[in-house]
Amino acid sequence: xxxxxxxVDGYSLLHSCPELAPGKPRFSAAARNQLIHWxxxxxxxxxxxxxxxxxxxxxxxxxxxxxxxxxxxxLYSKAGQTADExxxxxTHRLSVYGEVLVVTDDNAERETVRSVGGIASSCLNFIQxxxxxxxxxxxxxxxxxxxxxxxxxxxxxxxxxxxxxxTKRP
Numbered sequence: 001x002x003x004x005x006x007x008v009d010g011y012s013l014l015h016s017c018p019e020l021a022p023g024k025p026r027f028s029a030a031a032r033n034q035l036i037h038w039x040x041x042x043x044x045x046x047x048x049x050x051x052x053x054x055x056x057x058x059x060x061x062x063x064x065x066x067x068x069x070x071x072x073x074x075l076y077s078k079a080g081q082t083a084d085e086x087x088x089x090x091t092h093r094l095s096v097y098g099e100v101l102v103v104t105d106d107n108a109e110r111e112t113v114r115s116v117g118g119i120a121s122s123c124l125n126f127i128q129x130x131x132x133x134x135x136x137x138x139x140x141x142x143x144x145x146x147x148x149x150x151x152x153x154x155x156x157x158x159x160x161x162x163x164x165x166x167t168k169r170p
Contacts, residue, residue: 003048003119004097007087008126009104010035010054016105016123040072042130045137051075051090055083084109091118 014026014035021031036052043050051073068074077083087102087109094100095117102113103126110120121129 003099003101005090005094006048006050006101006103007090007118008039008050008052009083009087009102009106009109010052011083012104012106013123013126017127036072036074038130041137042133043072045133049073053077053083053086084112088112088116092116 010032011026014020014031017035020038021028021034024030024034032054039050039052049071053075055077075086077086084104084106087104091100091102091113100113100118102110102118102120103123104110104113104120105123110122113120
């Protein structure tokens with residue numbers, strides 16, 4: 001199933017994925033950056049735009065402005081607003097364009113998302129999906145690189161990273 005966008009409750013997913021930034025507080029910049037990096041890899045594998053929404057009155061002080069793009073958007077809720085509200089509004093607006101997946105462990109939020117036309121996933125289920133997609137991507141890259149190396153060798157060129165040597169014929 002192709003989604004038009006995946007909306008992620010950032011802190012909900014961080015709390016469910018302790019292997020990201022082990023030993024770091026779940027609300028730390030290091031943990032957020034690891035999550036963003038991990039989901040960017042996933043986005044590259046599945047080619048579905050992702051929006052990560054973090055709760056809070058804007059980004060914590062000292063947080064550098066995240067590099068958002070059309071395909072990977074990082075948002076912080078403003079004072080008086082929650083990530084859940086932003087996710088619900090975005091789900092409602094985007095659902096006219098196709099399926100929207102929301103990732104959160106908040107049961108009430110998942111029910112609300114379903115009521116406005118979205119599809120909801122628990123964080124654990126989504127983590128397994130991401131891990132599987134990244135493993136598939138690594139496998140595909142390994143096979144591609146092996147095939148390209150064989151093709152490169154068959155054309156008589158040296159391996160990438162090695163100097164070509166010329167042999168003299170008698």
